[in-house]
Amino acid sequence: MFGHEDALAYGIGWVYEEGRSDVKDVVGDYPAVYGWELGHLELGNPFSLDSVHFDKIRDWIILVYERGGVNTISWHLRNPLTGGTAWDTSSDEVVKSILPGGRKHELFKQYLNRLAEFFKQLKTDDGTYVPVLFRPFHEHTGSWFWWGENLCTEEEYEALWHFTVDYLQQEKDIHHVLYAYSTDRFETLDEYLERYPGDEIVDMLGFDLYDRGPGYRKTLLNCAELVSGLAQEKEKIAAVTETGGPISNNTQWWTQLLETLKPFDLSYVLVWRNPWEEADHGAFAPYKGSPDATNFVEFYNDPETLFQEEITKKNLYE
Numbered sequence: 001m002f003g004h005e006d007a008l009a010y011g012i013g014w015v016y017e018e019g020r021s022d023v024k025d026v027v028g029d030y031p032a033v034y035g036w037e038l039g040h041l042e043l044g045n046p047f048s049l050d051s052v053h054f055d056k057i058r059d060w061i062i063l064v065y066e067r068g069g070v071n072t073i074s075w076h077l078r079n080p081l082t083g084g085t086a087w088d089t090s091s092d093e094v095v096k097s098i099l100p101g102g103r104k105h106e107l108f109k110q111y112l113n114r115l116a117e118f119f120k121q122l123k124t125d126d127g128t129y130v131p132v133l134f135r136p137f138h139e140h141t142g143s144w145f146w147w148g149e150n151l152c153t154e155e156e157y158e159a160l161w162h163f164t165v166d167y168l169q170q171e172k173d174i175h176h177v178l179y180a181y182s183t184d185r186f187e188t189l190d191e192y193l194e195r196y197p198g199d200e201i202v203d204m205l206g207f208d209l210y211d212r213g214p215g216y217r218k219t220l221l222n223c224a225e226l227v228s229g230l231a232q233e234k235e236k237i238a239a240v241t242e243t244g245g246p247i248s249n250n251t252q253w254w255t256q257l258l259e260t261l262k263p264f265d266l267s268y269v270l271v272w273r274n275p276w277e278e279a280d281h282g283a284f285a286p287y288k289g290s291p292d293a294t295n296f297v298e299f300y301n302d303p304e305t306l307f308q309e310e311i312t313k314k315n316l317y318e
């Protein structure tokens with residue numbers, strides 16, 4: 001399945017246009033997987049760090065489910081110890097401070113309460129809870145988020161996962177959320193599993209990997225091979241949970257991606273957002289008039305890729 005972050009919210013040159021998606025502008029069909037970002041929900045704010053309103057995100061998640069698509073949620077939550085952003089790595093005591101006994105534990109519980117409140121709103125008119133894939137504390141093999149490798153111990157990271165999942169399941173009675181473990185780049189399975197919180201709480205195995213130069217395809221192939229093999233062994237689902245490349249310079253990017261990933265049993269590959277605003281990156285999905293559009297159509301037409309229309313026919317939720 002092909003996925004796109006914030007697919008229905010905005011794209012290059014537009015914000016909040018009903019029914020629109022940059023991917024749809026190019027191929028006439030929506031992605032099969034839709035990524036959503038909940039950063040700043042924990043603050044009680046009405047909109048995300050990317051300025052998308054949470055009530056709209058809620059409605060889109062329900063809409064996507066009703067047409068048979070898949071929703072996945074990331075969370076660039078603020079630093080509960082310093083009050084800074086998710087990228088504030090000024091302290092290596094943040095994870096410790098929010099675990100039971102820590103001085104920010106109650107604040108973290110408030111963050112989780114707000115998250116739980118949002119999850120509980122993901123319900124259709126007939127009262128069915130909408131299943132979502134939640135992918136917290138991601139890219140933890142790097143050290144750019146406060147939960148990253150050099151910012152907490154293995155035990156602390158795993159405890160953070162356990163506390164979060166237990167709290168949502170046991171205290172908040174939330175059972176329509178699946179959990180995705182999602183590292184950044186890695187070379188070996190030992191590295192991948194170094195901070196793995198355990199088969200009993202993780203449903204999906206993924207990794208994030210961006211194309212930042214010539215080593216990309218080789219690294220992608222290695223990561224995809226290792227994660228899909230591990231998922232098979234563990235009877236879990238594997239995915240490329242985030243990627244994106246220089247699609248305006250390399251107009252063959254999509255078919256190269258497909259060629260690299262084809263041999264592996266992967267559930268989806270999601271590309272990150274097409275910022276509507278000035279951001280530190282450009283579009284990761286094609287948009288009306290983008291130079292990679294022809295190549296993306298080829299990617300779309302390949303029998304191995306699935307988009308919304310085919311997913312609807314497959315009735316994933318039946």
Ligand code: BMA
Nearest residue numbers: 037049050076272273279280
């Ligand atoms: C990053 C960038 C940021 C954004 C964040 C959360 O990769 O796209 O601009 O705020 O993701 O969506």
